[in-house]
Structures are given as C-alpha cells and as structure tokens.
Amino acid sequence: MTRSPLMLTAPLLALAVLAPQAQATDTGGYARTRYPIVLAHGMAGFDQMGPVQYWHGIPDDLRKHGADVHVTAVSAFNSSEVRGEQLLRQVEQIRALTGAKKVHLIGHSHGSQSSRYVAAVRPDWVASVTAVSGPNKGSDVADLIQQTSDTAGPQFTTVLSSVVNGVGKLEAILSGHPELPQNSLGGLASLNSAGAADFNRRFPAAVPASDCGEGAPVVQGIRYYSWTGIGQFYNPLNPFDYAMTLTGLAFKGKPNDGLVGQCSAHLGRVLRNNYPMNHFHTVNQLAGLVGWGAAPVATYRTHANRLKLLGL
Template structure:
C-alpha cells in the first residue's frame, strides 16, 4: 500500500514537472505608445537596488513594452508635479517619435497624470490611476486639521517632511526638484481635490462612488485599487497603514485612499486585497500571497491597452 502511494506521488511530480511553465504570449505587453510610470507622495525612481515600482518596469518590458519611469517632486502640488511630468512626457515623445504616451500613476501620481492629460490631451493616449487620490484622502484632511497652515505644528511637520523629501530626491538622483509638503497635503485633501477636479474633470465620476467617462478628448481613463490595509505580517509598513486606515471608518480603503476616491474612468476593480504599497509591489514584494500578484495587474493593463490599439 505504501509503495503504491509513493509511486503515485512520484508519478504526480513527474507529470507536474513535464507540464509547460505558464507563459505570456510574445508581445503581450507591447503597447503602441510608451508607458510612463508616475510615482506618488514621497516617491522616487530607484534608490540603490530598490525600485518604487518594484519589479514592474522589467516585467512590462519583458514582453515588448517601452517603459519610462518619471521622476517628479516627492512632495509638491499636483500642478507643480504635473508640469514636471509634462516636460518629461515631451522629452520621451521627442526621443521615441511615438506621438503619445500611456500614463500610469500611483497615489498622487494619479492626479499628476490627469493634469498632463487635461492640459495636453494630444500627448496622452491613456491615463491609468492606481490607488489614485482622485477625490481626496481623509488622512490628508486629518493632517490639515491637526497642523493647520500657519501653526507651529505645521511648521515643524513641514520642515521634517520637506527635509525627508529632499533626502529621497537626492538618493534617487532627482536633487534640485522643489519640495513643498504643505502644497502636497492641500492637493491631496478633499477640498483641494475638489478644486482640482473643477479645473480638470476628465474621467472623474460625477457620483460619489461611480465610474467616470471611459474616454474624454481622445484619452482613455482606467483605475484600480486595493481595499485591505493590512495584508502581510512580514511587512513592517502594514501596521502603519492599518492605523491610518481607521480614518475611513467602515468605508473600503487601502490604508491611505478610500476605494470610492480611487475611482476614475473605467474601474477595473476597487477591492483587491491589497494596501496602498501593495499596489506598487512594495515593500520589496511583501504583498498578499492570497491575492493576484500586483505585477500581473500591470501586465494585464498593458495588454488591455495593446488590445485597444494604445
């Protein structure tokens, strides 16, 4: 009996080994236009061996995508960051001759990408918002309430966060970019986001938790986000996101942004079992092992854009 069981196990293992490894079709991520990744608050391109978009650029390039990682101010207003991104988009288009780009923005990178699409829709094929702060964040609202502009607490907080932003920028090779933590916080607040959306409404849902226009002025809009602040016991950042997630009460959120606020254009999903950092495969790939790998979501989005001729 035991020998038959062992033979069955060996046969099963041989069958598994003999099966072809899962693979993606050649050109799966090969979009017509280059993909530009836009980081969020306190974001960067690369610091040493650590990428903000951990493992994502290489995964997209592996099957044909041309991928560029933008570097904008770690902290500043959406408009300032947007102008920085616009300058880089122009450079990428000039270098590639592509005519347009596909923008994928995480967190504050969502509104930053939307700004470029709003002021120069002719240069943008699509905007994909990942955990984007499209209708503000209650965490930013709380920070403004605790440390209002002009207060001593605000001055201390701004000094610390601006210093951290400069340090991040220096380490990632982006020294010289202006940092303004107060301006970033205002942009990410509910009131600041409302003012921004009045000027740049494209793709933003007109209802509290609906979908926005899938396409406006030739630009396609997409979004997805997580809804689980704590996902991996080994990730040292997860407890902090679980704490900030309390700001949203019973509303679905990823620890920093509510699911409803993240919605833009065609909503792929707003309830992945991911937190705000999982959405960019951080911290260094320590994400929810029971959820789709975040890298796969970016590959699927590239394929979605490819199939639309973008």
C-alpha cells in the same frame, strides 16, 4: 498616491533594504503597446534610489513582455500642478527620445493627479490615463493631518513641514534629482478633500459625478481607467501593513487601502476596486511582500495587454 507626509516618512526608509528584480528579455510581446508606457509615482515617491525601485519589479516585467517603459521622477512632496508640470516636461522628452506621438500614463496615488494634469494640458500627447490607488476625490488621512495642523497652529505646521521637506530633499538627492523642489504643505493642500475638489473643478475629465460611480471612459480621445485595493493588513512580514492599519483608522470604517478610500480611487472605467492589496501592495511594495492572492505585477501586465488589443 495619497501619502501622508507624517505617516509615510518612516516606512519609506525601510525601502533601502530592498533589491530590484533582474532585467529580463522579451518573451513574445504580450505587453507591447503601440505607445510607450510612462509610470508616475506618488507622494513621498521616487523613480529609483540605488538598487531600490519604487515600482518594484513592474517595469522589468513589462519590458520582459515587450513594453517600452519609462519611469519618471517628480517632487516627492509638492502640489498636483507642480508635479504635473514636472511630469509634462518628462513626457515631452520621452516623445522626443522615442518618436512616439503619444504615451500611456499610469499614475500611482498622487501620480494620478500628475497624469491627469498632463492629459488636460496636452491631450494630443496622451493615449490613456490609468489611476492606481489614486486619491481622485482626496484622502481622509490628508483631511485628518490638515485638521491636526490647523488645530496645533502655525508653529507646529512650520516644524512638521520643514521635517517632511527635509526628507523629500534627501530622497531627491539619493535618487539623483537634487533639483526637485519640495513643498509638503502644497502636497497636503492638494490631497485633502477641499484641494482635490478644487483640482477636479479645473480638471474634470473622467471624474465620476456620483460619490462612487464611474467617470467617462473616453475624454478628448483619451481612455481613462482606474483600479485600487481595499484592506490594510495582508502580510505580517511587511512593515507597511502595520502602518496602513493605523492610517486606515482615519476612514472610520469606510472601505479603504490605508491611505485612499475605495470610492475616491474611481476614475473613468473602473477595472476593479477591491483587489486584496493595501496602498503599497499596488506597486508591489515592500519588496514584493504582498498578501496571498494578490498579483500586482501581473495586473500591470494584463492592463498593458488590454491597451495593446485596443491598438494603443
């Protein structure tokens, strides 16, 4: 998820009032894929913080329908490569725990790059990669923050990064992962246009050649998918919608979800690029307060069934 370190730290604190959905039992195996599903969070994210789930209600619903789901945790703020290495180690553990040869990686926002990194380094461990609202060609919000930082000078940048790193460390402690290092400048450098382009040169699998096209649907035997929403304001009760309305101004009228441009989210086979959801709604946040007509939980369930029907 491209998450702007500056714009997202305050709304993130609002998550502390949420409660997760209850666990449920398997109702027939609609989402029972051959390989485990691994969820990789975005920038400023976490797996679970007390009762708060990053993927609000999504893992529970997938499990209810038969999926083996594993929610991972990497640095809230760090480079794509560092976060990718952290995810790689967890995938290794999940394979050892389950006995599965491969996994399905689903990454939200910056979790898209983490997932792509794992697939590039160990393609034999990955059956599919799905980018949800992924800034695969960078984010205009990250570009704006980078420009502001460059203009303001190193002193401003040092203070800002220290504050954001502090938020990341607090998140890591509260989510039970105090060992995770935080590097907000590394994260920003990964998600601006230049950093994303450099990452794509080194890890080009399934990246569209054109500005708004589709990438190769299968690379080295790995299936690649993506989806995203557009629009920023759908629910007046959701504080994130107000934040996305503000950050969406950075795109100067181009279709976006508040943090990622519509075309930047394309990777591999584009399942849909215009869901009525902003960047947070695609992970059912805040507390399921999404707009009318949006069904983020069902979207993941349907995708799991898609993979199941492929024998994956």
